[in-house]
Amino acid sequence: TQLLEQSPQFLSIQEGENLTVYCNSSSVFSSLQWYRQEPGEGPVLLVTVVTGGEVKKLKRLTFQFGDARKDSSLHITAAQPGDTGLYLCAGLFQGAQKLVFGQGTRLTINP
Amino acid sequence: DAGVIQSPRHEVTEMGQEVTLRCKPISGHNSLFWYRQTMMRGLELLIYFNNNVPIDDSGMPEDRFSAKMPNASFSTLKIQPSEPRDSAVYFCASSSTEDTGYTFGSGTRLTVV
Numbered sequence: 001t002q003l004l005e006q007s008p009q010f011l012s013i014q015e016g017e018n019l020t021v022y023c024n025s026s027s028v029f030s031s032l033q034w035y036r037q038e039p040g041e042g043p044v045l046l047v048t049v050v051t052g053g054e055v056k057k058l059k060r061l062t063f064q065f066g067d068a069r070k071d072s073s074l075h076i077t078a079a080q081p082g083d084t085g086l087y088l089c090a091g092l093f094q095g096a097q098k099l100v101f102g103q104g105t106r107l108t109i110n111p
Numbered sequence: 112d113a114g115v116i117q118s119p120r121h122e123v124t125e126m127g128q129e130v131t132l133r134c135k136p137i138s139g140h141n142s143l144f145w146y147r148q149t150m151m152r153g154l155e156l157l158i159y160f161n162n163n164v165p166i167d168d169s170g171m172p173e174d175r176f177s178a179k180m181p182n183a184s185f186s187t188l189k190i191q192p193s194e195p196r197d198s199a200v201y202f203c204a205s206s207s208t209e210d211t212g213y214t215f216g217s218g219t220r221l222t223v224v
Binding site: 031033040041042043044045048088090092097098099100101102103104 | 115144146153154156159161166167202204211212213214215216217218
């Protein structure tokens with residue numbers, strides 16, 4: 001079974017602080033996606049990374065794909081209360097047709 | 112586009128009753144996925160369809176669960192008979208060949224009492 005592990009599971013920080021969450025696997029991804037889910041809604045796609053070492057930026061969010069395409073990180077600069085939510089990584093493993101989701105990091109930004 | 116549309120948003124039913132969840136994917140998307148989300152197990156893929164054909168149903172918990180996609184614009188997930196342990200949020204998502212990103216619906220919160 002191909003597994004995706006996310007850490008930390010829970011993170012609560014003050015507005016203005018920086019944070020990094022991680023997504024790891026022992027298998028190689030052909031691509032990896034990050035989603036954010038707010039209460040009562042479905043996950044919303046933030047970014048897709050495909051190339052090892054790739055870095056993508058979305059305003060204050062920076063996504064990095066590991067060189068070996070087995071891990072990824074999401075860094076948020078100057079977190080704001082609107083960043084609160086469940087952050088999910090999802091990997092498309094080589095040769096597979098379906099996304100596998102991690103358990104998520106539940107992020108709370110306190111004003 | 113209105114996005115992926117699921118109905119109902121909430122469903123409360125008694126154990127043993129049949130439950131049918133509905134999904135309308137985004138027009139032009141050729142893949143449709145049914146997920147179940149719980150606090151304990153996270154997002155679990157139940158089944159997915161490509162071009163209305165079921166491809167992988169290995170995530171369907173047991174024979175009480177069934178899914179159909181009679182055409183490109185409609186899918187159902189049925190639970191018969193329902194049990195309290197089926198209580199969860201059920202999501203439908205769709206995607207296209209050109210873009211691997213999934214678009215999720217708002218989900219159906221199912222409570223079986």
